[in-house]
Amino acid sequence: MKSFVGLILAALTASSLSFTAQSSFLSKNALAAPRSDSQLSMAMERTYIMVKPDGVQRGIVGNIISRFEQKGYVMVAMKTRMATPELLDEHYCDLVEKPFFPKLREYLLSGPVVSMCWEGKEAVSTGRKMLGATNPLESAPGTIRGDFCIEVGRNICHGSDSVENANKELALWFEESELLDWESHSHDWLYE
16 A cells, blocks of 8 residues: 555656646746847737727627637736826827817726737737727628627727837837736647
8 A cells, every 4th residue: 555655646746747837927037028029020029909998898808808819819918907098198199189089088088998918920910800990880790899899989999000009009008017928838839
């Protein structure tokens, strides 16, 4: 009996040694600085995706996250917060003078938003395709807006429209230290 117990303990010890103590969500050096843009390859990008108050209130944040995870993108950061008028004015600086902007600002201040950073090959352009057209009625079925919304004024999400804007938006909504540097265990199953 002692030898049987000894064999079981030896097997459990050997099995536990095959796992690392380090979380898969941390880089090899958990204290390493986040990757700079120059460290990402040309096709590997980071994009800013925001679930607007209607998406949060309707409880479809998980559906949106699932779409990006199933595509194979890596979540680099996520937080729920209340936007401020100043933050929205800076984020939408190109729209502030438009007649519809006060209503847009009011809508975005009406409840929490979920800010996310996703990373992967051509994440900006593909993220936009996944969201669908700004007008949900023009969005193809299978896109996030095509499946989950009807009105332009309640189009549930925002996505960066260029790499340059993604970098600006990520810097606006996140501290650099909040953007994690990690590699999914599925990386080699997604990329050649």
